[in-house]
Amino acid sequence: MRRQLSSVCLLCCSASETAGTMVGHQRLPWTNNSTQGAISVTSAKQEQEITSGFLRTCRRLCPLVGLSTLCLSLLATCAALSVLYSNESDTKPEWKSLFDYQNMSDSYLTLTKANTDLKKENEILKEHSARQGEQTKLLNRTSVKLRSISFALSLENGELKEQIVNLTSTNIQLMKEHEQLVQYKSEQEERRLNVSQTIKYLFSSNSQLQEEKRRLSEANNLLRDELFQLKEENQQLVEISDKRQEEIQNLSKKIEAFSKDDCEKLEVEVTQLQEQNQNLSTMLGKERQEAAEQERSRTQEMEQMVADVQSMSEAYDSLDLYCPVVNQRTKERICKKCHDSWRQFETKCYYFSSRVLSWSSSRAWCRTQGGDLLIINSEQEQNFVFDASRALEQSGTRLWIGMTDAEDEGDWRWVDGSKVTSDVKYWLSRQGMGTEPDDWKLDDPSGEDCGHIDTSESALRSWMDGSCNIPYRWICEKNA
Template sequence: MCFHNKLHQLVLFFALSELLLGNMVGRRWLPWINNPSPGSITVTSDKQEGETSSGFLGNGRKGKRAPICPVVGVSVLCLLLLLLSCGAAVYNAVPHSGPEWNGLLLENQNISGGLLTRANHLLEERGLRLQEQTGPLSADLRSADLRSADLALSLASAELAERIANLTSANLRLAWERERLLPREAVERNHTARRLLDSEEEGPRLSGANGLLGEELLREREENRRLRGEVEDLSHQLTQLQEQKRDMESVREAFRSLDLYCPVVTPWTKERICRKCPDSWRLFENKCYFFSSQTLTWSSSRAWCRTQGGDLLIVNSQAEQSFVFQSGPVPQPSCSRLWMGLSDREEEGEWRWVDGTRVLSEVQFWLSRPGLGPEPDDWKLDDPRGEDCGLLDASEQALGSWMDGSCEESYRWICEKNV
């Protein structure tokens, strides 16, 4: 019985110790349990510490309590260990049989069950308090997470906006580069295509105008054919008039020759006396020759001879060369040169008479002076175009008096015509 009382007192002592320890931890009278190490992080704020101090002084205000699940678990574990130790001691000291032992075990089981029930209630209260305390903390954590996520999304949005701006700038730059690299003709074709698309509404009006222009074109073509026929008729008439003019000139030339060779001696009877050569002309064989006293260029002297019904001199024999050489008077030494109807204007070195015939090799009387070379020499010192017209120098020998000279020089000339 004495042992039973002592055991009962021991159990009660440990139970009271457990309750007192739990209450002190719950009221934060043992802060070193809540924050056992200097390096650990506490979740209590300055406000919570103030509330804890106020509760300790007996103000009756309860603040937020920190989680004490670990402390309660340790306390219960220690209590269970003490109970097991006491039970083991009792089991070894007391006999294991008898009514006294059975009653002691039953009472111990009842006390242990009450203690466990009390501890369970305390744990449930601590759990509810922890849920109340962790609710705002979870809301704060969720709010912090949302703010972090919002900040991250803002940063990502800013980055995307910057990338969009960069891509837009790159797109504009590429478009400008494309416009610059496109050939001008392609750009003009595009503009033309746009104008054609824009002018689709004007299609009917343009078609009407095109029809009117087609009718006008047909009328113009008919008028053109009529005018072309008139031009052809006028050209035919002009050709006939030109032929008539040439006939009239031939008749006029015939009358002029008739007046020269057969002048009228009796005006009232129109009697004519024909002669072989006109005045100032000299007869040799069947031709008349005229030796001028004036000077002209080669072309002008030939034109004068043609007005007289003849042309410049053509030498066909040595006898004719001797006649013209001896018959040409020399008024003064500077006037000894006379134009003949000889030139190589058409082809250099190819000398031809004015009637188109070539100079015969057996009838050539070119001047050859010792030390100066033979004529023709195409001298270009006085005229860069050279010397392309033939002349006779009466101061030289009869059978060696031909020379080539510049056609623009002015000399006397010799005309000839048939009797």
């Protein structure tokens, strides 16, 4: 009987352990709740599937938990029976009756059947646990993929945020530029109206000049005809004078053959003839002087007319240069302040050369373009020319500007004669190496009498003096 109780107890223990093992296997899917949490955050569908699987697992485990509880109760019962049997075995060597043994046999058969059912359930749970393990592996792989996708999406989100910030700033800048363009367009419309009025005035002036030119041409033709007539009259007077001279010579020859009285008469006649000749010469001189004055007046009128035509031609050249025709059919023009190779800043146009010349040659080139070397009047203008020169560095960092002390050493003046003032002065100063201008004479014995900008230095400390004969680039300036 003790062996039977022991076998029943061992059977209950094995059933309990089997139930515990199955419970442990069934707990695998939700032991890694931290991992599944990340999956549930990334996908609501996965969360629903896991929840439904958990509920199905709970439904299958509820009978198992009941069986485990029953086994524990049977184990406690076996322990109590064992204790009773031990107490009674000391006094009674056998069972009280066959009925108790039959009850124990029935309990054993029940437990055996329960154990068989538990083994079958254990096999089912093992298969289910294997499937759950495969699902767990699949979920882990899916979790890794989702984490990588989440990381990529996070990076893409950061890039999109940066792009949004950049686009926002670009949008603000474009709005500002749009406002500036609208303002510039309104200004251009006003200038266009002014230019249209100027063009109308120029056309009317051109018509008047053409009419004046035609009138002067007619006057010139008349003056040419009069001059030709005067030349013919002058030729006739010369021929008359020559005849008079021949007559005088003939009379002189006759005088020798005449008597004294006849000579006196002839002298009187010669004197009269000489007076007549002198009068004719005086008249001829006056006529020549009048013809010369008329010719001079006509020449002056022609020169003035040529100057007017030249001025009109230059005006039209300037018109084509600064107000080019954009529509040949309607002759519409769009005006600009500066030529294509010049840059505008405020009310002036600036030219930054790519070639190199001496200071005097660069100034002569600027003057042929209607301007002169640069005169700096403000800090804003200094910053503009410095930045523009640095952006267009091609043949060195030094550029001539319109500043010199060639007339009086140390008395620096601009090309318009104004003095370089202390409030607009940006000479270079190096720590421990002195301050510009220093009139260095080692390179040129005559010294350094011309000013230039060095873009390798800072904007407000970039003026230097140099030899006027060294070729540098240059900066021209003229009114817009």
